[in-house]
Amino acid sequence: IDIQLHSWKKEKDSYYYQRLAYWLGVQQVKTEVLPAWLKGGVVGVVTVALLLLFLVLLFKSQVKKRTAELALSNEKLRGSRERYRTLIRSMVQPMALHEVICDPGGIPIDYRFIEVNPAFEKLLNKPATEIIGKRVLELLPRTESRWIDAYGEVALSGNPLHLQDYSAELDRHFDVAAYSPEKGQFAAIITDITSRIKMEEERRRLEEQVLQT
Numbered sequence: 562i563d564i565q566l567h568s569w570k571k572e573k574d575s576y577y578y579q580r581l582a583y584w585l586g587v588q589q590v591k592t593e594v595l596p597a598w599l600k601g602g603v604v605g606v607v608t609v610a611l612l613l614l615f616l617v618l619l620f621k622s623q624v625k626k627r628t629a630e631l632a633l634s635n636e637k638l639r640g641s642r643e644r645y646r647t648l649i650r651s652m653v654q655p656m657a658l659h660e661v662i663c664d665p666g667g668i669p670i671d672y673r674f675i676e677v678n679p680a681f682e683k684l685l686n687k688p689a690t691e692i693i694g695k696r697v698l699e700l701l702p703r704t705e706s707r708w709i710d711a712y713g714e715v716a717l718s719g720n721p722l723h724l725q726d727y728s729a730e731l732d733r734h735f736d737v738a739a740y741s742p743e744k745g746q747f748a749a750i751i752t753d754i755t756s757r758i759k760m761e762e763e764r765r766r767l768e769e770q771v772l773q774t
Contacts, residue, residue, distance in 0.1 A: 655681040655751040658742070661716040662696065669713025671696045675746070684731075684751065703730040715739045716747040725754065734758040 658676040661669050674692050682689055685700075697704050708728070715722045721740040728735060736752040 650678045652678055652750070653680060655684040655753075656748065657681045657692075657751075658746065658748045659697075659712065659716075660746050661713045663713070663717075667717075669709055669717070671698050671709060672712055672716075672747075673697075674700070681751070684753070701730045705729060712739060712747050712749065715741050716745055719744065 656678045657674055659672045660675055662671040662673060664670050673696050677689050677692050685692060692700065711722060711724060719741045723738050725736045733753055734755045736754045737749055739747050739749045741747050
C-alpha cells in the first residue's frame with residue numbers, strides 16, 4: 562500500500578491522488594465524485610439515450626396513429642364494397658362486375674366474372690357459384706371478340722360505354738351500359754331488348770310488304 566500510495570503522490574494532479582488525499586484528511590477541498598472527462602461522457606450518453614427514447618416514442622406514436630388510420634380506411638372500404646354488392650344484388654336488371662385479362666402486350670383478350678346479381682344468374686341460367694371466377698371464353702366460348710374489345714377499352718381507359726349489340730352465344734340482343742369502378746375492372750348493366758328488336762324487324766317487314774303491293 563505504501564508503495565502504491567507513493568506512486569500516486571508523484572501525480573498530485575491526478576483524480577485518484579486527490580480522492581485519496583480527501584479520504585485521508587490531507588486535502589480539505591472536496592473533489593468531484595466523477596472526473597470531468599467521465600462526467601462529460603456520462604452527460605453525452607444520457608443525452609443520446611434520451612434522444613433515442615424520444616425518437617422511439619415518436620415512432621411508436623406515428624405507427625399507432627397510422628395503424629388506426631389504416632384500420633378505419635379498411636373498415637370504410639369493406640362497408641363500401643358491401644354496399645356495392647347489395648346494390649348489385651338488388652337491381653332488377655342483370656348486372657355483373659368483371660376484371661379484364663390482357664396479353665403480355667396489354668391487349669384485352671378475355672375477362673373474368675367477379676360479382677353477379679340474381680338477374681344475371683337468370684340471364685345465363687346458371688348459379689353464381691358457376692359464374693364467379695370463370696373467364697367469359699371459358700363460360701361462353703363463342704363470345705365475339707368485339708365484346709371483349711369494347712369492355713377492355715372501358716376497363717383500361719375508364720371511359721363509360723353505352724352500346725346495343727347482338728350476342729350469337731346467347732342469341733339475344735342487348736342494350737348495355739358499362740363503366741369502370743377501378744382500373745382493370747368494368748361493370749355492365751344489361752337490358753335484354755330482343756323482343757323490341759324483333760318487333761321492329763317485323764314492323765319493317767310488314768312495311769316493305771305494303772310498299773311492294
